[in-house]
Amino acid sequence: MYKLLLLISLIFISCTTSENERPFSKNIDPLHKPVASRPAPDTVVVLDLENRYEFDLIPRSINGFDVEFNNVSDDNVDEPLYLKTGRVRFVIKNTGTISHNLRIQNYKEDPMEPTTFDMSVPSVNDFLLPGESTEFELNMSTGKFMLTCAITNHDERGMFRPLIIHPDTVHPDLLLK
Numbered sequence: 001m002y003k004l005l006l007l008i009s010l011i012f013i014s015c016t017t018s019e020n021e022r023p024f025s026k027n028i029d030p031l032h033k034p035v036a037s038r039p040a041p042d043t044v045v046v047l048d049l050e051n052r053y054e055f056d057l058i059p060r061s062i063n064g065f066d067v068e069f070n071n072v073s074d075d076n077v078d079e080p081l082y083l084k085t086g087r088v089r090f091v092i093k094n095t096g097t098i099s100h101n102l103r104i105q106n107y108k109e110d111p112m113e114p115t116t117f118d119m120s121v122p123s124v125n126d127f128l129l130p131g132e133s134t135e136f137e138l139n140m141s142t143g144k145f146m147l148t149c150a151i152t153n154h155d156e157r158g159m160f161r162p163l164i165i166h167p168d169t170v171h172p173d174l175l176l177k
């Protein structure tokens with residue numbers, strides 16, 4: 001009996017520590033100042049990874065100002081996210097009920113076109129649990145990209161949105177706190 005209790009408590013401890021070790025916070029201030037000696041971003045975008053109503057990838061704010069995107073994913077191809085060329089801080093939140101991540105690839109009109117850019121956050125095999133957030137910064141060059149979720153068929157189910165990076169894109173001024 002004692003051994004059984006010990007085993008149960010060991011399992012309990014290992015479960016709770018692995019939970020605590022997840023490096024994803026529940027709450028990120030998107031407009032925080034740069035950490036350490038990192039350069040300041042030019043643009044800060046907040047994206048929700050969503051599946052509560054539909055599978056979707058919904059931009060919520062740019063530089064702290066709300067942006068309007070509908071909650072229908074069928075038309076996402078006609079509702080791209082436009083961002084200005086430069087350093088972008090992406091803050092992604094899993095507001096859904098299952099695991100998601102964010103993948104950024106070069107846009108392909110034809111799937112046979114070569115992949116010239118492909119990165120996933122946290123990684124192609126890792127994901128955010130419901131309620132978790134994370135952030136990353138990229139120097140985005142001018143061009144067209146595709147945002148998706150890399151998990152199974154979430155992209156086909158609606159988690160996709162074109163991302164167009166252009167130097168003429170205008171955003172409200174970014175004020176970091």
Ligand SMILES: [Cu+2]
Nearest residue numbers: 100149151154
């Ligand atoms: Cu997903």
